[in-house]
Amino acid sequence: MRQDTMRLGAFFYATGHHVAGWRHPSSEADGGLILERYVGWARRAEAAKFDLVFLEDGTGIRDGNLRSSERTARSAHFEPVTLLSALAAVTSRIGLVATTSTSFNEPYNVARRFASLDHLSGGRAGWNLVTSATDLEAANFGSDAIALHADRYERAEEFVDVVLGLWRTWDDDAVVIDRESGQFSKPDGFRPLNHRGKHFAVRGPLNISRTPQGQPVLVQAGSSGPGRDLAARTAEVVFTANQTLAEAVAFYRDLKERMGHFGRAPDDLKIMPGLFPVVGRSEDEARAKFEALQALIDPVVGLALLERMVGGFDLSGSDPDGPVPELPEANGAKSRQQLMFDLARREGLTLRQLYLRIAGARGHSQIVGTPAQIADEMEERFRAHGADGFNIMPATLPGGLDDFIALVLPELRRRGLFRHEYDGRTLRAHLGSRPPAPPPAAP
Numbered sequence: 001m002r003q004d005t006m007r008l009g010a011f012f013y014a015t016g017h018h019v020a021g022w023r024h025p026s027s028e029a030d031g032g033l034i035l036e037r038y039v040g041w042a043r044r045a046e047a048a049k050f051d052l053v054f055l056e057d058g059t060g061i062r063d064g065n066l067r068s069s070e071r072t073a074r075s076a077h078f079e080p081v082t083l084l085s086a087l088a089a090v091t092s093r094i095g096l097v098a099t100t101s102t103s104f105n106e107p108y109n110v111a112r113r114f115a116s117l118d119h120l121s122g123g124r125a126g127w128n129l130v131t132s133a134t135d136l137e138a139a140n141f142g143s144d145a146i147a148l149h150a151d152r153y154e155r156a157e158e159f160v161d162v163v164l165g166l167w168r169t170w171d172d173d174a175v176v177i178d179r180e181s182g183q184f185s186k187p188d189g190f191r192p193l194n195h196r197g198k199h200f201a202v203r204g205p206l207n208i209s210r211t212p213q214g215q216p217v218l219v220q221a222g223s224s225g226p227g228r229d230l231a232a233r234t235a236e237v238v239f240t241a242n243q244t245l246a247e248a249v250a251f252y253r254d255l256k257e258r259m260g261h262f263g264r265a266p267d268d269l270k271i272m273p274g275l276f277p278v279v280g281r282s283e284d285e286a287r288a289k290f291e292a293l294q295a296l297i298d299p300v301v302g303l304a305l306l307e308r309m310v311g312g313f314d315l316s317g318s319d320p321d322g323p324v325p326e327l328p329e330a331n332g333a334k335s336r337q338q339l340m341f342d343l344a345r346r347e348g349l350t351l352r353q354l355y356l357r358i359a360g361a362r363g364h365s366q367i368v369g370t371p372a373q374i375a376d377e378m379e380e381r382f383r384a385h386g387a388d389g390f391n392i393m394p395a396t397l398p399g400g401l402d403d404f405i406a407l408v409l410p411e412l413r414r415r416g417l418f419r420h421e422y423d424g425r426t427l428r429a430h431l432g433s434r435p436p437a438p439p440p441a442a443p
Contacts, residue, residue: 017360108162130222154199169206219235241273274364277392303315324345
C-alpha cells in the first residue's frame with residue numbers, strides 16, 4: 001500500500017534552475033566548482049528531512065551554440081559521484097543520487113563507483129540512469145553523433161542488467177573477517193557474473209562487497225516508451241516531467257501498470273516529477289519574485305535553451321513572435337521534445353512565449369504562489385495518484401531552496417503530507433522500499 005506522505009528530492013543545479021537565476025542576488029552563482037556551496041545546500045536539505053539530493057550530469061558542454069556563451073559557461077560543474085562522495089562525509093541521513101549515462105560508460109566502472117558511494121555514505125547512494133541525448137557528448141567519445149534512440153535503449157537494457165548482476169555477485173554475509181581461523185571471507189560468498197551479451201562481456205565479480213542497503217537505489221529519468229519499459233522493469237524511483245494533472249495521472253497509471261508485466265508491485269517504484277516552485281507570502285510577492293527572474297533572461301539565451309529542449313534544431317532564423325515551427329522528430333530526448341510541442345500547441349504559444357515559459361522549469365511543473373497554493377497543487381497531484389512525491393527544482397540556490405523550506409514545508413507538514421523526522425538511515429529506508437529481486441531479462 002502506498003505511504004501517505006510525499007517523498008521529496010532537492011535537485012541541485014549549481015546556478016539555480018532558472019536560466020537567468022545566476023544573475024539574481026539570491027543565487028550563489030559561483031557554486032558550480034566550490035565544494036562549500038554544495039555542503040551548505042546539502043546540510044539545509046538534510047535538516048529539512050528531504051529524502052535525497054539529486055544531481056544531473058552530462059559528458060560535455062550543454063550548449064555548443066556560441067550565441068549562448070552565458071548558457072555554456074553554466075555547464076561547468078563537478079562530476080557528480082565525486083561530489084557526492086565529498087558530501088557523504090559531511091551529511092549523515094540524506095540520500096545521494098547522481099546521474100550517470102549508459103551511453104559513454106562501462107557497466108563495471110559504474111557498478112563499482114556507486115557501490116563505493118553506498119559504502120562511503122552508509123547506504124545512501126542512488127544511480128540515476130540516463131542515456132545521453134546530444135551529439136556534443138558523442139563528439140567527446142570518438143563519434144560525430146549519438147546512436148539512434150532505440151539503439152541507446154537497447155544498450156541501456158543490457159547495461160543495467162550487468163550492473164545489477166555485479167552488485168549481486170557478493171552475498172550479504174560473504175565477508176567474515178575471522179582472525180582466529182584466518183578466514184577473511186567465505187569461499188562461496190562471491191562469484192563471477194560471466195555475462196556475455198550483444199554489447200558487453202563482463203566476467204566479474206565486482207571488487208567491492210555487498211553494500212549497506214543491499215545495492216544502491218536505481219533511479220531512471222526517461223519517459224519515452226522504451227524509457228518507461230526500462231523503468232517498469234528495473235527502477236525504484238522515476239524522475240519525469242508532466243505539465244497537467246491529467247498527463248501526470250495518465251503517466252502514473254501507465255507506468256505502474258507496466259510494472260505488472262515484470263512481476264513487480266506498484267509500490268516498488270516511486271514516481272517523483274520535477275517541480276519548480278516560486279513562493280511568496282502573498283500572490284503578489286510570489287509573482288514579483290518570478291517576474292524579477294524573467295526580466296533577467298537574455299533572449300539569445302532563452303532561444304538557445306528552447307533549441308536544446310526541442311532536440312537541438314536551429315531556431316535562430318524563425319520569427320520569435322511567430323508559432324513554434326514544425327520540426328522532425330528528434331533523435332535525442334524524444335519525450336521532452338514532444339512535451340514542448342504539446343505545451344506550445346495547447347496554449348497557442350509563440351517561440352518567445354515558449355522559451356519564457358520553460359526558462360525555469362524546462363518543461364516540468366511550475367507553480368508561482370503562496371505556500372498554501374503550492375501545497376494545494378502538490379497535494380492534488382499526490383492524492384490523485386499523479387505522483388508519489390516531487391523533485392524540487394529551486395529557481396536559485398540557496399534562495400529558492402530556503403524559501404521552499406521555510407514556507408512550503410511547514411504547510412505540507414501541517415497537512416500531514418511530509419515527515420518531521422527521518423525514520424531510517426538509508427535512502428531505501430526513506431523511500432520505504434527494499435532491495436529488488438533480480439529483474440527478469442529484457443524482452
